[in-house]
Amino acid sequence: MSERATQPAPDSERNEPDEPTERPPVTSGAEAAVRALENAGVEAMFGVQGGAIMPVYDALYHSDIRHVMMAHEQGAAHAANAYGAVRGEPGVCLATSGPGATNLVTGIADADMDSDAMLALTGQVPADMVGSDAFQETDTTGVTAPITKHNYFAGDADTVGDTVGEAFELARAGRPGPTLVDLPKNATLGETAREPGPARLPETYAPQLEADDDAVALAARAIERADKPLLLFGGGVIKADATETAREFAIDNGIPVVETMPAIGAMPDDHELCMEWAGMHGTGYANMAITHTDLLIAVGCRFDDRLTGGVDTFAPEAEVVHVDIDPAEISKNVHADYPLVGDAGRVLDQLDEELERPPDAREWREQCRTWKEEYPMDYVTPDDEPLKPQFVVEALDEATSDRAIVTTGVGQHQMWAAQYWTFRHPRTWISSHGLGTMGFGLPAAIGARFAAEDDQEVVCIDGDGSFLMTMQELSVAVRENLDITVAVLNNEYIGMVRQWQDAFFEGRRMAADYGWCPEFDKLAEAFGARGWSVDEYDQVAPAIEGALAHDGPSVIDFHIDPAENVYPMVPSGGANGKFALSEEQL
Template sequence: MELTGAQIFLECLKKEGVEVVFGYPGGAIIDIYDQLPNYPFKHILVRHEQGAVHAADGYARATGEAGVCLVTSGPGATNAVTGIATAYMDSIPVVIFTGQVPTPLIGNDAFQEVDIVGITRPCTKHNYLVKDINDLAFTVRQAFYLARSGRPGPVLVDLPKDIMQAKAEFVWPEDVSLRSYNPNLAPHIGQIKKVAKLIEKAERPVIYAGGGVISSGAEDELTWLAKSLNIPVTATLMGLGAFPGNDPLWLGMLGMHGTYAANMAINNSDLVLAIGARFDDRVTGKVDTFAPKATLVHIDIDPTSIQKNVAVHVPLVADCKSALSSLKSVIEPTLDQTYSEDSHAVWVRQVQQWSETHPLRYNKGGSFIKPQYVVEKVYEISNGDAIVATEVGQNQMWAAQFYKFKKSKSFLSSGGLGTMGYGLPAAIGAQMAFPDRLVVDIAGDGSIQMNIQELMTAVCNDLPVKIVILNNGYLGMVRQWQELFYNRNYCETCMDAQPDFVKLAEAYGAVGFRVTEEKDVVPVLTEAFALPKVCIIDVRVDPEENVYPMVPAGASLADMLLV
């Protein structure tokens, strides 16, 4: 039996196991929406297409599955670009379907026509324009395969309106094989043995984990390696949760706003095991001073990431889980003979001493609520079991520093692109995936307004996300740079003209709280977290509090500004 392109498209989503679609209708995709009620998907109507991609992204990060969004042509597609670039920079599997004008009109500057394939080519893993209805099913199948496999990433499929209206027989391709795309999952055993030997000889090893550990599901293997061999662990922003944040071997995040212990450990290590990370500039600081005493091992599934930013001594192209499993199989048979409980004990005592002498801290007291205190209380009240999304800026760094992530897939944040407005729609995506879990968006008063319209999406879908606004009346991170490096020239960073967030919450049908005194932080957070409703908690914090430690741009990790 022949089906329309719209029906074939929806049958493909069904075959892929899609449960949730985040979208916004329009003329170019109206045929899909006409058929949507006949299919078992839960469709979440967002209020802006950027929100659709961020929500799909948050869903993907929280579940490990591909997120799906559906937007119309022209401005619908271009509104999605920031979300697509966000997912691309952080290697998140999202499949974006965009409407397009009918194929005969492509190139004619038709109403709501843009070349979205051309626009998104630099920020997608791959993209497609479907020109023949007979290619539709195979294209959708390829899109999901590419998004999920290898180094994950966003894939876009552009769907012309006439293709959605045409008819053809639905033929589902069970297998996908792309001659030009064969990710190398298994590690080279020779390289694995070389890494094992380096670990055996190392006196000051450090594990540096990135988001690739989480996307490959290698958390258990990484934890085994660290605990069995007594190796301290640090992580990138995207790697938070890959190793328990309350473990004695945990050093905290490294990099520009990393902990003193993590940065000093890297600076003094003789072996750095970089696993699923890409040596981002916010992590390395001045590249030629990064880990100056260490042999560098880099495990990553993407060969183009290896040697890209930092020259490494032992490259290992493989899936992180596969590589760490192979490393375990080499090390474990001789573990008792080669290692003891005291292995690396002197080194571990040293890094723990750094943690004790220079812990994450802030100046308590005074007339203002400290934002770090608020994050600490969010952690304590949630028992560390919440899914935490963040916006971007100081709020993001304080969340990364002061919330101890015990499990993976519990921290959702825009790392590589640094997208303000990410947190609220990402939290919605996560809450959609886990309706019974506490989902908290730690936000700033500037970035929360970037996608505040998605408050309505949360309210009307009964997704009880909690938005904790660390309201300092500034674009805080830019203000901090202006204070430290631009003679306090606070040009255009003051946000004193802002809405009443409590009234705003009420206008959307949510619950609003305002906290102006420290004594009210715990009772208000406790009350809000217990409510089965969307809540905004507007906490008025110290307007000139800074994020420390801080490595100035262009400095080495050892050159930290401390409190």
């Protein structure tokens, strides 16, 4: 980030609060691209400098947009993704051509799988050199076509601003997702006086926001007559800003709620109607509810395999109401008896207006409460065994506020965080779901920190394997003095791989042992952060207290029980209702 962006302007250069800011005219394609971002209200972006993207960086020199220089382009994409997820708007990342653009690919694919709004800007060699195998040339639009909602090759300086604005709008419209604009240097260096117009969607893009009235009526009748109705909130509930509407619908109609992992926080975990999240490592009571419901009302959910297990055994007794803004998701994996295409909040409002009475689900609610008692999320802490990760997660949760933001990598630590942290608010659980990207946690914490309110804690719960993949981003956290706490649940394994090898590969632990891990507390100190190392239960609380009190980045290396596994567990392709509580039950 340039000195100009980090230092306050002299008094003589500051505008009075009520004085309108007069912006200089656009003179180049790069300035038009930046102006389009300014017009869209972009406040921060994440990237890595390089030759082909340099004209855009030069235009950013005079912009109020804050640029965060990341250590690696993958980190830039994950940070932008998390920033957007916390803010509820597209995050923006940028990189140069060739390896810069390809290093963004994992983060773009991650955003695509999770339907997260994000805009990527990539530099490119001049258009007349494309196809010549020029230095750092890659067919970026070709590479990213399968993993973007849409991508663009900017044509010339006069149109580049409008292209960037359209890409930003498209990323957040309808079903969100990543978009990309490839910026050849002739377009960014080219002269233009054309100011970008208001950002507009393509004329061909018009998502359906309200469901067909007749379809709503049929679904409402099904809800009224259901004996065992169950709401399934997917990530689309949060992305549509429909959390309050969804909660009110559940409470007003007395319908228990199960969440998918991306929807964690849509319903408060401690609400009496909340069964928490379902699927491979979801709660036993959530999976029992799905198995025995007679009407599943899925909202903003794509029914991925980690949720459903075997599709043939998923919700076997239920008719299905499926609300989704993307018609391609309807009956793609699970047949919808009552398809409702539209925005999650609007369709729930339609259903609420159409319902003449709530379903009589008193006995069903009592059954759901019974399952909570029968399959509690508990664990033991024997004195003769190492530190349990569940204890660490609960201690972190207890030490932070209800609004704390949790980011994670992918693996066992991710599951323990989702299982044992009590989430009460949307946009406080930031993780990689569909792509399952190890290394997501730390750069996501950086993006979340820039997006969060000042009084919100940001905690990254990571695994040793995930942390090793992107730990270079600690340099960014130290440089920017970001108040984030990284809790490494260190079992010196790729833990989920080790668990599967023990369960399904007769204990052959091939390439899963991370016994050569560095001392993460000392590594943190080398970066300029604070570090703690924890082995015993009585060390947990003081380390957490010290890390949270430290005004800056901190890392706690928790040496946890390497033999601990994640349960409940539904074997891949299995039936949700036949979850295992131990390896012997698999």
